[in-house]
Amino acid sequence: MFYLAAAAIVAGMIRVRHLSHSFGPHQALKDVTFSLEKGDFVFLSGPSGAGKTTLLRILYASLPIQRGEVNVADMNLNRLDSSRVPLLRRQVGVVFQDFKILPLRTVEENIALPLDLRGLAPKHIERRVRAVSRALGLEGHIKLRCGDLSGGEQQRVAIARAFVVNPKVLLADEPTGNLDPELSLRLMELFKQFQAYGATVIFATHSRELMNRHPGAYVMRLEDGAITYANWPGAGVHRPAQTWAEPLARKPASDMERGA
Numbered sequence: 001m002f003y004l005a006a007a008a009i010v011a012g013m014i015r016v017r018h019l020s021h022s023f024g025p026h027q028a029l030k031d032v033t034f035s036l037e038k039g040d041f042v043f044l045s046g047p048s049g050a051g052k053t054t055l056l057r058i059l060y061a062s063l064p065i066q067r068g069e070v071n072v073a074d075m076n077l078n079r080l081d082s083s084r085v086p087l088l089r090r091q092v093g094v095v096f097q098d099f100k101i102l103p104l105r106t107v108e109e110n111i112a113l114p115l116d117l118r119g120l121a122p123k124h125i126e127r128r129v130r131a132v133s134r135a136l137g138l139e140g141h142i143k144l145r146c147g148d149l150s151g152g153e154q155q156r157v158a159i160a161r162a163f164v165v166n167p168k169v170l171l172a173d174e175p176t177g178n179l180d181p182e183l184s185l186r187l188m189e190l191f192k193q194f195q196a197y198g199a200t201v202i203f204a205t206h207s208r209e210l211m212n213r214h215p216g217a218y219v220m221r222l223e224d225g226a227i228t229y230a231n232w233p234g235a236g237v238h239r240p241a242q243t244w245a246e247p248l249a250r251k252p253a254s255d256m257e258r259g260a
Contacts, residue, residue, distance in 0.1 A: 012035040012036050012037045012038075012071075012234070013036055013037055013038045013040070013072070013073060013074075013168065013169060013200040014034075014035065014036040014059065014071070014072050014073075014169065014200060014202070015035045015036075015069075015070070015071040015072075016032055016033060016034050016035070016055075016059075016068065016069070016070050016071075017033050017068055017069040017070075018031050018032075018033055018067070018068040018069065019031070019032040019033070019055075019058065019065070019067070019068035019069070019070060020032070020066065020067040020068055020225075021051075021054055021058065021063065021065075021066050021067070022066065027225055028051045028054040028225050029051045029054055029055060029058075029225045029226075030051075030224070030225040030226040030238070031068075031226065031236070031238070032051075032055065032068070032222075032225075032226070032227055032236075033227075033235065033236035034220060034227065034230065034234055034235035034236065035234040035235075036200050036202070036218075036234065037200070037234075038168075038198050038200055039195055039196075039198050039199070039200060040195075040200050040201070040218060041191070041192070041195045041200075041201045041203070041214075041216075041217045041218065042201070042202050042203070042217065042218040042219065042220050042232075043203050043204075043205055043210070043211050043214075043217055043218070043219045043220070044056075044202050044203065044204040044205070044220055044221075044222065045204075045205065045206065045211070045219060045220070045221045045222070046221050046222035046223055047223065050221075050222040050223050050224065050225065051222045051224075051225040051226075052173070052204045052222055053097060053173055053204070054225075055222070056094070056171045056173050056202065056204065058070060058077070059072050059077075059092070059169075059171055059202070060088075060089070060092055060094050060171060061077055061080060061085050061088055061089070065077055065078055072088065072091075072092060072169060073088065073091035073092060073168045073169055075087070075088050075091075086117075089114075090114075090118065090165065090167075091167055091168045091169060092167055092168070092169045092170075092171060093161075093162035093163060093165055093167035093169070093170045093171070094162055094170075094171045094172075094173075095155075095158050095159050095162045095170075095171070095172040095173060095175040096158060096173055097173040097174050097177070099154050099155060099157070099158045100158065101146045101154055101157050101158055101161070102146065103145065103146050103147030104145060104146075104147060105145065105146060106142070106143055106144060106145055106146070107133070107138055107141050107142050107143070107144055107146060107149070107157050107160075108129055108133075108142045108143065110146055110157050110161055111129045111132060111133065111138075111157060111160045111161050111164055112125050112126075112129050112164070113161065114161060114164065114165045115128060115129070115164060115165065118165075128164050129142075129160075129164060130142075132160045132163050132164045133160060135160075135163075135190060136156045136159060136160050136163075136187075136190070137156065137183075138153070138156055138157065138160060141153060152179050152180070152183070155175065155177070155179060156179075156183075156187075158175075159172075159175055159187065159190075163190065163194065166197075166199075167194075167199060168198075168199060168200065169199065169200045169201075169202075170191065170194055170199050170200070170201045170202070170203075171202050172191070172201070172202070172203045172204060173204045174204055174205060174206070175187065175203070175205075176188075176205065176207060176210065181209075184207070184210065185210075185213070188210055188213070188214065191203060192214070203217075218230070218231060218232045219231050220235055226238040
């Protein structure tokens with residue numbers, strides 16, 4: 001069954017209504033509905049294969065919308081033709097699960113790539129690349145080729161490339177999966193700083209520790225392509241077959257969660 005707080009889905013930085021997506025006979029997303037405003041932060045949780053990566057790819061316009069409606073950063077993705085996809089991606093920073101860095105390019109060149117594509121002045125690019133490199137502990141590797149870095153270092157390069165454009169929306173697909181616990185916590189503080197400046201963040205993770213350390217964040221859980229838990233009234237929840245063990249630090253139950 002499907003439960004949704006009345007009038008919860010209106011305008012927002014991200015608005016998803018009745019989104020479904022299939023790969024052949026497999027239905028990866030099932031009637032997903034939620035809305036996020038400017039400056040919202042949500043942990044996207046769920047088991048492998050639950051649909052998290054599919055959802056993020058749709059929000060970034062790397063997968064088509066088969067059924068439903070999606071708006072991101074004031075752009076209607078249902079009506080977005082290929083020529084306007086670069087405009088969307090100027091507003092949306094993405095940290096991919098598989099990095100998608102250029103191994104033969106240096107750390108500096110990889111981080112600078114989205115700024116080069118915008119045609120920014122070299123001095124401006126250098127200043128921003130240096131700043132984000134320092135924040136992620138990459139300043140000593142700036143001239144190294146990315147193919148010579150460890151997996152954790154490559155992940156930091158991917159994160160720096162997403163941060164450097166000062167996006168309105170940040171989408172992160174398991175960004176701490178290759179990082180040690182100390183660096184993971186440091187990274188979370190950087191994501192929270194972007195949120196404080198108004199970025200809307202969707203952070204996919206399996207880490208209960210990260211979620212418990214940030215009790216003010218929203219949490220949305222996907223299971224078998226459907227939202228089975230959310231702790232804010234901007235998401236439509238399909239009642240799960242059994243109750244998920246929620247993070248220890250969380251917001252009080254809303255009317256939506258109680259089935260009102």
